[in-house]
Amino acid sequence: MTDSRSPRPSLTDALTLHNDGRGDEAERTYRQILKREPRNADAWHLLGVLQSERGDHDAGIASIRTALSIREALEYHLNLASALLDSGRVDEALGALMAALRLEPDRADIHFRLGNLFRLQRRPNESVAAYRQAIALQPGFVEALNNLGSLFLEVGQTDAAVAAFTDAIQAAPANAQSHGNLGYALDLQDRLGEAAAAHRVALAFQPDFALAWSNLGNVLKGQGHLEQAIAAYRSALTHRPDFPMAHSNVLMAQHYLPECGNADFLAAARDWAERGGGELPVAAPVVRDDQPRPLRIGYVSSDFNSHPVGYFLESVLRAHDRKAVTAYGYANNGRTDDVTESLRAAADGWRPIVGMGDAAVADLIRRDGIDILVDLSGHTGNNRLTLFARRPAPVQVSWLGYFGTTGLPAMDWIIADRHVLPPGEERFFTEKVWRLPESYLCFTPPAEEVAVGPLPALSGGSVTLGAFHNRAKITRPTVALWAQVLTALPQARLLLKSREFADYGVRQRLRDQFAAHGIAPNRLRMEGKTPRADYFNSLNRIDLALSPFPFGGGTTTAESLWMGVPVVTLRGDRWAGRIGVSFLETLGLAEQLVADSPEDYVAKTAALVGDLEALAALRAGLRERVRQSPLCDAPAFARSLEEAYRSMWREP
CATH class of the missing domain: 3.40.50.11380 (Rossmann fold)
Incomplete structure (x- = not known):
């Protein structure tokens, strides 16, 4: 029997239970209040928030809308928008936010939420306008500045992104997220030294910032510091063991390391699946059939x-x-x-x-x-x-x-x-x-119509060797091998081209590595990324391409062959070292261009540049050979x- 003298539960009692995580008791209390006061808008609203928090979005949305039918309030609209977003009803969420904005048009947080929603709807111009309005209403709004910068990155406006992240740092210098975002943007601009410094600042403020550790690893890999990159990825995993992308980054980096092999790749992949591979497999509901259908x-x-x-x-x-x-x-x-x-x-x-x-x-x-x-x-x-x-x-x-x-x-x-x-x-x-x-x-023939040029060496200049690979592929063993090639061909020059070479520090460190093998800096030319048509034109400046190891050329090999440039490659001990081999075997050029040892690599390179007439003839027919081969038979x-x-x- 209920004690009629016990106090009736109040909204404050219900909210206390709600905030304490005692959801069942809170819901019973809200419902007791509503039984007594059916038009208590706050009780309907808070019940809806609780229902949505517990995953019952439809019930939550219905309860909050009941509250709004009784009385309109800003927080009701905002929480309705959140519940609608959580249930995937984006367009309806936009309507709720616009209703909130009509009540208080100068609330920065509403404009911020609109920016997030427009970004979700892939409406970048409206998202930018909403973020900027939020920042105008609340100068130094760090979250809005960071989201604005991230949006600029999504649409390829890296200069604007750097500016937004810099403003966020000025507003809150100790905000690790802003420094990490700046580092990511600088990496995209091929400013690798500055990017690494920004990530390190982020980590100084927040040493357990797993994403910053992982992104620092990506920058270090781009600089050619593979061991340091893997150490950074492992630091990310120390702080966040269930970080699948950091696990994947370790796996990717291992393919570049000569001391790692197929057994290592398998072990690391299994470790990823066990520790960071996401949810357990869920059986697909579709039963296989063999009906005559697409x-x-x-x-x-x-x-x-x-x-x-x-x-x-x-x-x-x-x-x-x-x-x-x-x-x-x-x-x-x-x-x-x-x-x-x-x-x-x-x-x-x-x-x-x-x-x-x-x-x-x-x-x-x-x-x-x-x-x-x-x-x-x-x-x-x-x-x-x-x-x-x-x-x-x-x-x-x-x-x-x-x-x-x-x-x-x-x-x-x-x-x-x-x-x-x-x-x-x-x-x-x-x-x-x-x-x-x-x-x-x-291979899809490129849309850029760049004709194959004549063999550059026939114009009377020195032989130009080329390697258009990312910096991580140019391992120390690769440097040693290419130095042997340059020593055997004292009149040859080496043109290196990749996005990372836009960074002075990257260029200088590689020059130092070649100098340790007796190769003078003036025999190397390094260039950063250019538009694809210019990239293909750059291939017309080289006589013969060199593939690195243990991670050989793939796309770069196909593109070189398309431009009439033969590629000397070392038969690798892993898939990543055999992609070029697959192309050359398919074209029937493996005997001439695929080496089985470093000594064979040097010898094949020397033989090719030692007969420029034959090299010119190979160049002249190579594109058509590629076009008529299985490589282009889509x-x-x-x-x-x-x-x-x-x-x-x-x-x-």
Whole structure:
């Protein structure tokens, strides 16, 4: 029997229970109040907030809307917007925020939230305007400045991003997030020394800042400090053991190290899957069938733009037989360009997934009825392997963007060829291996129409060797080998070109490494990144290209060959060291250009530049040789890929 003299619960009592995390008791108390006072708007509002916090978004939204039907209040609208956003109802959330803004148009936090929402809707101009209004109303609004800078990075305006992050630092000098953001932006501008310094400042203020450690590792890798980069990634994992991207960064960096091998890659990938691989696999609800219908293929990538993945996928996507497959793109890339638009036009369905959580993307993939989901990133940057861990599709495949095992139990297959993954090496992969008959890559001829020029050395100058690889690939053993080549060819010069060489410190450290082998600085020329047409024109300035090791050239090799420039490469001990070998084997040029030892590498280079007439003849016919080869036969490649998909689908 209830004691009629006990005090009736008040809203303060309910809110205290709510704030103390005693949700069940708080909800009972709110409902007791509403039974007594059905038009208590605050009780309806707080009940709705509680329901939404507990994951019952529909009930929460209904309760808050009941509160608004009784009385309009700013906080009601703001919390309604939050509940709607949490339930994925973005357009309705915008309406709630606009209603709040009408009540108090000069609230900086409302404009800030509008900026976030417009950014989510991919309306960058309106997002920028909202953030700027928030900052105008509240000068030094650090969160708004940081979000504004991040938005500028998404749309490729790095100068504006640097300015926003700098303003955030001026407003709050000890804010580690702002320094870390500045470091990331400076890295994108190829100002690697400044980027490393900014990350270190962030870490001085917040030593357990895992993202800053990981991003510092990326900068150190770009500077060629591979061991230091791995140490930084491991520091990130010390502070955040379940950080999948830091695990992936360790895996990526290992491929550059001569002392690491296939067994190391496998062990690290399994460690990633066990410690940072996301959710446990969830069984896909679709039952396999073998009906005579097109298979629904989903391609997932963060690189659907001017990137090697975009270049190698473009012609294949266009060549897919729609009687065999229906192709969807799940685009995790914030940056878009002409390649993005070409890929979007070639796909049967296109789904931007930037900013979407794994659970939401998995639901989307299941609703699209995808039969085979293809990962095009592996352990490269901004990958979505944790999405694949949820198994949103019955069959899951790794292809194109990576060069080793993912380590993910939910990844069923990996697509390779006999050159990059020779028989006997299957033991280093958790996936089943499917080998395509020729190269596992198909090169899309570039849109930039740059003609093959004459052999530069025939003009009477010295021989120019070239290597257009990122700095991390130019390992100390590579420097030693290239120094042997330059010693054997005393009149030759070496042109190095990559984004990292825009940084003076990077250039000077590499000059010092070559000087230690007796190579004078004037024999080296280093250049930073240029637009793609200028990049191709730069290939017309070199006579012969050199591939590094243990991580050899891939896209750069294909592009060099397209421009008539032969590439000398060392047959590697890992997939990443055999991509160029795969191209040269497919073209029938392996005997001439693939070396089996460092001594053979030097000898083959010397032999090629020792007969300039023969080198000029090879150059003159090389583009057509590439064009007529399986490397550019997109229809045939697509048929082989479709046959692989059908066989994977049929296999239990």
